[in-house]
Each structure stands twice: as C-alpha cells, then as structure tokens.
Amino acid sequence: MSPDSARSPYSASFPLAASAAVIILLAVLGLHRSNLDAQTPAPNQLTVYSPQTTYSVPLLDIKGQTYVGLVELLEPLGAVDARPDGKKYKLHFTAAGGRPEEAQFTDGKDKAKVRGDNYKLPANFVLQNGRGYVPLAAATNLLAKLLSTQAEFHAAGRRLFVGAGVERFTLELRTGNPSRLLIGFPSAVNPTIATEPGRVRFTFRREPVAAAGPDNVTYTDPLITGASFSEHDGIAELDITGNAPLMANFADNGKTIIVTAAPAPPPPVAEQPPPAAATQSAPNAPASAQQPRQPPTPRFFVLIDPAHGGSDIGAAVSPSLPEKDVVLALARRVQRELASRGIAAALLRTNDAAISLDQRAASANAARPALYVALHAANTGRGVHVFTALLPAANLSPKSFLPWDTAQAAFLDLSGTVAGSVAAELDARKLPNTTLLAPLRPLNNIAAPAIAVEIAPPSDKVDDIASASYQDQVAQSIAAGIAAVRAKLPEVRP
Amino acid sequence: MTRRIVVIFAVLLVIALGLASYAVYLKRKVARDEDLAAQQQLAMAPSANGPPTPVTLYIASDSDATLRKSQMSVVLPEERSERARAVLRALFGSYLQSPSPHPIGAGADVRDVYLLGDDTAVVDTNSVFADKHPSGVLAEELTVASIVATLNANDSKIARVKILVNGQERETLAGHADLRRFYLAGNIGQVVKDLQ
Numbered sequence: 255m256s257p258d259s260a261r262s263p264y265s266a267s268f269p270l271a272a273s274a275a276v277i278i279l280l281a282v283l284g285l286h287r288s289n290l291d292a293q294t295p296a297p298n299q300l301t302v303y304s305p306q307t308t309y310s311v312p313l314l315d316i317k318g319q320t321y322v323g324l325v326e327l328l329e330p331l332g333a334v335d336a337r338p339d340g341k342k343y344k345l346h347f348t349a350a351g352g353r354p355e356e357a358q359f360t361d362g363k364d365k366a367k368v369r370g371d372n373y374k375l376p377a378n379f380v381l382q383n384g385r386g387y388v389p390l391a392a393a394t395n396l397l398a399k400l401l402s403t404q405a406e407f408h409a410a411g412r413r414l415f416v417g418a419g420v421e422r423f424t425l426e427l428r429t430g431n432p433s434r435l436l437i438g439f440p441s442a443v444n445p446t447i448a449t450e451p452g453r454v455r456f457t458f459r460r461e462p463v464a465a466a467g468p469d470n471v472t473y474t475d476p477l478i479t480g481a482s483f484s485e486h487d488g489i490a491e492l493d494i495t496g497n498a499p500l501m502a503n504f505a506d507n508g509k510t511i512i513v514t515a516a517p518a519p520p521p522p523v524a525e526q527p528p529p530a531a532a533t534q535s536a537p538n539a540p541a542s543a544q545q546p547r548q549p550p551t552p553r554f555f556v557l558i559d560p561a562h563g564g565s566d567i568g569a570a571v572s573p574s575l576p577e578k579d580v581v582l583a584l585a586r587r588v589q590r591e592l593a594s595r596g597i598a599a600a601l602l603r604t605n606d607a608a609i610s611l612d613q614r615a616a617s618a619n620a621a622r623p624a625l626y627v628a629l630h631a632a633n634t635g636r637g638v639h640v641f642t643a644l645l646p647a648a649n650l651s652p653k654s655f656l657p658w659d660t661a662q663a664a665f666l667d668l669s670g671t672v673a674g675s676v677a678a679e680l681d682a683r684k685l686p687n688t689t690l691l692a693p694l695r696p697l698n699n700i701a702a703p704a705i706a707v708e709i710a711p712p713s714d715k716v717d718d719i720a721s722a723s724y725q726d727q728v729a730q731s732i733a734a735g736i737a738a739v740r741a742k743l744p745e746v747r748p
Numbered sequence: 749m750t751r752r753i754v755v756i757f758a759v760l761l762v763i764a765l766g767l768a769s770y771a772v773y774l775k776r777k778v779a780r781d782e783d784l785a786a787q788q789q790l791a792m793a794p795s796a797n798g799p800p801t802p803v804t805l806y807i808a809s810d811s812d813a814t815l816r817k818s819q820m821s822v823v824l825p826e827e828r829s830e831r832a833r834a835v836l837r838a839l840f841g842s843y844l845q846s847p848s849p850h851p852i853g854a855g856a857d858v859r860d861v862y863l864l865g866d867d868t869a870v871v872d873t874n875s876v877f878a879d880k881h882p883s884g885v886l887a888e889e890l891t892v893a894s895i896v897a898t899l900n901a902n903d904s905k906i907a908r909v910k911i912l913v914n915g916q917e918r919e920t921l922a923g924h925a926d927l928r929r930f931y932l933a934g935n936i937g938q939v940v941k942d943l944q
Contacts, residue, residue, distance in 0.1 A: 561923075568923055569883035577883070611919065630924070632884025635813035639886050644935055659929065688813060690942050691935075692889050693926045695919070708885040 300390065301488030302397075303462035304331060304416040306350060310488055312605055313390060313412070319377045321387040324359075324396075325579075326605065329586050331401065331416070335722040336386060338574060343379065343386040346722065347400050350590070355400050359386055368399050384574035408464070411485020415462050422466035423492075425481055432515035433477045435494060439463065442508030445492075454500045454513055458490040477515055554745045555598040556736060557623035557702075560585040561630045564608025569632040572716045578606065580631040584709065584725050588627070591733030597740065615699035619661070624743045625672060625736060626700045630708035633716050637686030638728055640677050641706040642669040643698050644691040661701040668703035671742055676705065676735030683727050685712070703743055707732060798823060805839050806897040806940060808850035808890035815893055815943040817901075818842075828903065832861040832869055835902045839894060840877075850890055853880020859914070861899075867907040868930070869899055875914040881922040888925035893939045900933035907933045 299310045300322055309330045314321045324345060328334045332349040341361040348354045357368040361381035366373045373396075377389040388396060394407040397416050406415045426436040437456075443463065445456040465483040472480045478500070482493045494500060499516040560581040562568035568577030585601050592599040602617060603609055609617070618626050643662040656664055673689050680687040694706050709728055711719040718724055800821035807818045822838045824831045836858045843852045856877035862870040881891065896909045908930045911921075918927045 566923065569887075630885050632882075632887060634810045634882070634884045634887040634890075639813070641885060644939060646932060646935060688942075690886075690889070691939055692885055692924075693892060693929065693931065694885055694889075694924055695926045695928075698926065698929075706885060710886075 299488050300327075300393070300412045300414060301459075302327070302330070302414045302416060305418045306331065308460045308462070309604065314387060316380050316382075316387065320390040321380060322390050322393050324386045324388055325583070327388075327393060327397070328400065329583060331397075333587070333722045333726065334583065335720070337717065337720070338381055338384050338386070341381065343381055345386070348722070349401050352401070357396075357400065359388070368396065371399075373399070385579075408485055411490065412488050413462075413485055413490070419462070420464045421462050422464055424466050425471060427473055427475060427478060429475055432498075433475050435473075435478050435481065435513040437492070437511040437513065438506075439509050439511075443511070444508065445511075447502055449500065449502075449516075451499055452496050454494050454502050456492045456494075456502070456511070458492075459488075461490075463490055463492075478513065553598070554624045554740065554743070555600060556592055556625045556627060557600055557602055557618050557621055558585045558588055559602040559614055559618065559626065559628045561628055563603050563606055566608055568630070571631055571633050571711070571719055575717060575720060577631045580709070580720055581629040582606075583720065584629050584631070584729060587725050587729035588629070588732050591729045592736065595733055595737040597733070597737060611696045612699070615658075615661075615696035618696075619699070619701045623702055624745060626702050626704040627732065627736075628694070628697060628704070628706040630706060631710070631719060632708055633711055633719070635688075635710045637688070637710060637712065638680050638731070639708045639710070640673045640680075640687060640689045641692035641694055641697070641708065642666065642673050642689075643700075643704065644693045645698060656701050658699055660698060662698050662704055665701070665703045668743060669705055671739050672703055672736060673705045675739045676707070676732050679731040679735040679738070680728075682734075683731055685727060685731060803835050803838060804898065804901040805835070805842060806894045806901065807839070807842055808894045808943075810850050810887065810890070813886055813890070813943065815890060815897065815940050829861045829863045829869075832863070832871075832899055832903060832906070833858050835898060836861065836871065836895060839898050850887075850894075851882065852891065853877060856880065863906075866905050868910070869903075869906045869908070870910045870912060871895060871899075872912045872915055878913040878918055878921055878927075883922040883924065885924045888921045888923075889939065890943070891921065892925050892931065893936050893943065896931045896933055896936040897940045900936070909933070 299312055301308065301310050307330050311322055311326045314323075324343075325334050325336050328345075328347050332347055332352065335346040337344060343359045343361065345357045345359070346354060347357070355369050357366065357373075359366045359375075359379040359381075362378050364375040364378050366375055366379060375389055376391040380387040390412075391409075394405045394414060397403075397414070398405040401416060403417045404419060405417075406419055407413075408415075421440045423440075424438045426438065428434045428436060439461075443458065443461045445458045445461070448455045448457070464485070469483045470480070471482075477498055478494065478496045480495045482495070484491050484493075494513045496513075496515075500513055501516040503512045503514070504510070505512055560578070562576075562578040562581070564578075566578070568581070571577055571580055582603065585603075589599045589601060600621070600623075602614060643666065645660055645663045645666065662669070677687050677689045692706065697704050697706055707728075709719060709725075711717075712724050801824045802819050803822050803824070805818045805820055806815050808815050820838055820842075822834055824834050840852065840856055840858060842848075843850050844854065844856065853876050855874070857874045858871060858877075859874050860872040862872065864870060881888065892911065895911065899906045899909055910930045911927050912918075913927070921927055
C-alpha cells in the first residue's frame with residue numbers, strides 16, 4: 255500500500271478552510287490590535303542592571319497590568335528554586351555570595367510573604383502554566399528585599415537598577431573654535447553611535463547610565479545647540495544636536511566622550527597635487543598610519559545552548575516542568591560556574607525564544623566558540639547522560655571546508671576528551687552518569703568540539719531535577735570538566 | 749469605535765468562529781479517517797503462515813538505560829521486506845504492552861519496510877509513532893538504536909536504515925534524534941555495545 259493511499263478526501267479542503275479562517279481571524283485581530291495600539295503601547299521588555307550583569311526580561315500584559323516572571327527576573331542574579339504548590343508559589347532564592355531567602359505568593363491574591371514579612375503587591379499575583387508572575391511595579395521592592403540592596407526603577411524607560419545603581423553622566427560645554435561638548439561617565443561606556451548631519455546619537459543598551467542634570471539642555475553656541483536624554487524599552491539614548499556635522503571621540507579610557515565639529519571632507523582626489531615620490535613612504539610618517547591591522551587576539555569561550563524554547567517545550571519532565579525551563583536554569587548555573595573558573599561563557603538562548611535546530615547550529619558556528627555545550631533534560635533513566643555525536647569517523651581537518659551534515663566529524667576526538675572529563679567530574683561527585691554517542695541534532699552540524707548533556711532526575715522524585723542542589727552539582731561537574739581540559743581545546747580567533 | 753466598526757467586527761468574529769469550528773470538525777474527521785485507513789491497512793496485511801520462527805529483538809529499557817538482546821518466536825512471511833516489517837512489529841509490540849520497558853505512543857505502528865538494493869531498509873512508521881513518542885535524547889536514541897539493531901540482527905544484509913514518518917522525512921523523532929539521516933548498522937553497533 256502506498257503512503258498516499260490512506261489520505262482522506264477531506265485533506266484537500268481542510269487547508270483551504272483553515273487558511274480562510276486564519277486570514278479572517280488575522281484580519282479581525284489586526285483591526286482590534288490597531289485600535290489597541292492607538293491607545294496603549296504594548297509592553298515588551300525590562301532591562302535590569304546589576305553590578306554582576308545586565309539582562310533583559312520579557313514583560314507580559316495580563317488583564318491590563320504589566321507583569322514580569324519571577325524566575326526570569328531573579329535567575330541571572332543567583333540560584334532560584336521555585337515551584338507551585340496548588341495555588342501557592344514557593345520561591346527560594348540565594349543571591350551570588352548571599353544567604354538563602356524565601357518568598358511565598360498565592361495565585362489571584364495580592365498578599366505575599368517575603369523573607370518572613372507580609373508584603374502587599376500592587377496587583378494580584380498570577381500563576382500560569384506553573385510560572386509565577388508579579389506586577390512590574392513590585393519588581394523593584396522585591397529585588398531590593400531579596401538582594402538586601404537598593405533598587406531604582408525608571409518606569410518610563412523600563413530600566414531597573416540594582417545594587418551599585420545608576421551611573422549619572424555630566425555635560426560640560428567648552429566653547430571655542432570649534433566648541434566641544436564633554437560627556438563624562440563614572441566608568442567606561444561603549445554605546446552604539448549613529449550620526450547624521452547636525453546630530454549624533456548614542457544608544458546605551460548595557461550601561462546603567464542616566465543624566466545627572468535635566469534630560470534636555472539647550473546651548474547658545476554656534477556649533478552645539480542641545481543635548482537630549484531619553485529612556486524607552488530598556489535602552490537609553492543621548493542625542494546631541496548642532497548646526498554643523500558632528501563627530502564623537504572617546505577619551506579618558508572610555509569614560510569621556512567628546513563631541514565636536516566633524517572635519518571638513520577632503521578635496522576631490524583629482525584636485526590634489528601628485529605626490530613627489532609616490533612609491534616611497536615618508537620616513538617620519540606616524541607608524542600607526544602605515545602599520546597593517548593586527549590580527550585579533552585568540553580567545554577561549556564556551557557557548558552553552560539550552561535546548562528548545564517557545565512553543566517547543568522539549569520533554570515534559572513532569573506536567574509542570576518543561577525541559578525548556580529546566581535547561582535554561584541549568585545553563586545559567588553552568589555559565590556562573592565557568593565564570594568562577596575564569597572561563598567566559600555565553601548562552602545561545604537567554605529567554606523563552608524559539609530557535610530552530612539549523613539556526614542554533616548556524617549561530618554556534620558563526621560565534622566560533624572553543625566548545626559548544628547543549629543542555630537537555632528528560633525523565634528517562636537516572637542521573638546525567640553525556641553525549642558526543644554519533645557520526646562515522648571521517649578524516650577531515652577542522653580547517654578544511656566541512657559538510658553541514660557532518661561538520662562535527664572533524665572534532666570528534668576533542669569532543670570525546672571533553673565528554674570524558676565531564677564524566678570524571680560527575681563520578682567525583684558521585685552522580686550516576688553514562689557517556690554515549692547520540693544521533694542528536696544540531697550536534698552533528700557544529701564545527702567545534704561539542705558535547706550534549708542530558709540530566710534526568712537524581713531519584714524517583716521527578717521534581718528534584720530542578721532542585722538547586724542537584725543542578726549546582728551538575729553545573730559544577732560540567733564546568734570543572736571543561737576547565738580540566740581547557741589547555742587541550744584550541745582558542746579561536748574571532 | 750463607531751457603531752459600524754462594531755457591527756463589522758461582530759460579523760467577522762462570527763464568521764471566523766464558524767470557520768474555526770468547521771476546521772476543527774474537519775481535522776477530527778481526517779484523523780478518524782486516517783485511523784480507519786490504518787486499521788484497514790493492518791487488516792489487509794498479508795497473513796503469515798507456517799511455524800513461528802525465533803527472531804532477535806534489541807529491547808530498550810528506560811529504567812536502567814540499556815538495550816538488551818532478547819529472543820521471541822514470530823510467524824514470518826516469505827517476502828524479505830514483509831519479514832523485516834513483522835520483526836519490527838514484534839519489537840513495537842513489546843514496547844506497547846503494559847507495563848512497558850520503554851513506552852512508545854499507543855497506536856504506534858510500522859506501515860511498511862522498503863528495501864533499496866540489498867543493504868538499505870526504509871522503515872515507514874505511522875504518525876502516532878513520532879507524535880506520541882516520549883521526548884528526550886536517551887529515550888529517542890534507545891528507540892532508533894533498537895530498530896536498527898533489530899533489523900540488522902535478523903537480516904545481516906541490512907546495513908543502512910532510514911526512518912520515515914507517515915511516508916515523509918522528519919527532522920527529528922520527538923525533538924532530539926535525527927531522522928534526516930541514514931543510520932549505519934556498524935555505528936549503531938557501538939551504541940548497542942555502550943548500552944549493554
């Protein structure tokens with residue numbers, strides 16, 4: 255019997271009807287949405303600045319209120335163990351270098367307990383699909399309480415400053431010919447700079463900067479006419495306007511930006527006199543002008559790929575524990591453990607984004623990591639399974655052109671070395687583990703040493719897979735295993 | 749919003765809801781018809797005659813993450829691809845029983861096994877097999893390895909195996925195991941050894 259013979263006659267009409275329904279639904283939603291958009295801007299993300307890290311958290315609109323996920327808010331700042339218990343949501347949080355704190359919330363109630371004290375939320379707590387959400391307006395106080403530090407929230411810009419707080423910049427106009435505007439920061443900054451005639455714009459995505467004085471300043475200067483600071487959607491922007499083309503220079507090791515007039519464009523080449531000795535360079539010319547560009551410095555960094563995300567939840571470890579959440583928490587722990595061993599690590603996914611397998615491989619290969627680590631979770635077996643790619647041995651050089659489907663074949667030896675080292679560290683911590691070959695995507699497509707780690711519950715209690723103590727032990731094993739073989743892994747030129 | 753927009757909105761909403769309900773109805777009907785076709789297909793499968801023949805199955809076990817060799821007696825058809833299908837259905841049968849050492853989705857089945865040349869088998873499974881398969885690297889690897897190893901153990905000429913779902917190629921079995929590739933029995937042999 256051919257594969258097509260079982261196809262129903264309704265198969266042809268179904269897509270047509272479904273397409274029509276979808277088009278009309280989209281039209282209806284689009285009409286409705288356009289009216290909503292005209293009334294209130296859709297909330298999207300909150301940027302949190304702390305001394306350790308800067309990160310963004312997605313915001314949700316629930317019943318007209320803006321909410322933020324508790325786990326997403328706290329995880330980058332420490333170890334979080336949160337689980338629903340009926341209508342209650344119990345949270346244990348330990349800040350990096352801090353002591354364990356507890357909080358408890360109830361679905362549909364605005365009363366909570368934080369560090370043993372009663373705490374009233376500005377709106378009801380929401381529990382959805384096992385995840386806890388608090389009103390955005392409560393995020394500042396909650397972080398301050400759980401971290402025992404100060405926090406400041408800029409509501410208009412959706413920027414939240416924790417710990418060291420806001421870094422305020424100063425403006426100083428030095429008149430002259432041409433005039434110069436000095437923008438001073440407490441520490442070095444690295445904004446994106448965009449210029450257009452009579453304007454230069456600095457966009458700060460990671461720096462906790464804010465104006466020390468008024469947001470808008472007007473100057474009565476023939477060149478520089480004003481400065482305007484604004485915050486929106488988790489970023490800050492500083493616009494400098496002038497009557498002529500402007501340019502920006504960094505000084506004081508990046509702590510000062512100097513805005514002044516851009517030099518006039520050079521005259522056309524045809525009008526320049528021919529050089530006296532075109533084939534000889536001037537002996538006293540500045541060395542920097544003639545030196546070839548230095549090759550970039552090799553670097554060592556690990557790319558951690560928390561599997562799945564978005565509508566792809568991966569394995570349902572338990573009804574309230576999707577794989578995508580378990581591995582994101584584990585990925586952050588591994589990143590912290592690697593950092594504590596002096597190894598830089600980046601996460602391929604930092605939120606609940608859906609990324610296809612091919613996109614993961616393409617992103618990983620473009621990033622050129624020294625090592626790729628995919629993280630998975632399931633409830634098959636017990637303990638930890640460490641995988642390397644199941645590929646036929648191939649005599650390929652890592653420097654040659656690699657076929658997409660078997661790119662990993664050139665790195666199997668190094669991948670096996672890392673897997674063995676991680677397994678040894680798991681053994682040392684008495685965590686049951688197995689090292690296996692696996693036909694796992696996108697491991698086959700990674701052009702770098704690569705392993706995958708799948709964690710299963712440590713005991714019959716499935717929810718223990720998300721416990722802080724178990725995940726910490728696994729993360730420490732992975733990080734220690736990588737650190738032990740770091741010298742064998744090649745650093746990569748960016 | 750003006751009254752006119754409200755009316756248009758309401759009419760479009762009613763139409764959309766109506767079409768959505770119809771789409772759901774059709775989808776369920778298609779699923780019912782596919783189940784019926786699958787049952788008819790099973791009923792039309794050539795019946796095997798003759799005495800039961802011992803076959804070797806590689807049975808996966810989730811509890812201890814192993815793949816173990818097991819013997820079973822199955823009545824086998826004469827034709828080579830039908831024999832391969834019968835062996836795989838015996839393997840699936842052991843996973844579908846309760847309690848199962850390695851549960852797969854209820855209703856999972858092998859629609860056909862196609863032999864390409866002497867050494868390549870293309871196993872066409874039904875959509876239930878992939879749609880309801882437990883997700884996980886190890887869970888999916890155990891399934892793939894048991895299929896390939898079982899085929900090779902009962903027909904040593906089968907050295908390459910490709911798994912299709914409902915006649916189509918899929919990216920993965922249930923989010924992890926690669927189904928776009930041909931599996932080599934020699935490679936799977938190493939996995940089987942590691943999983944003993």
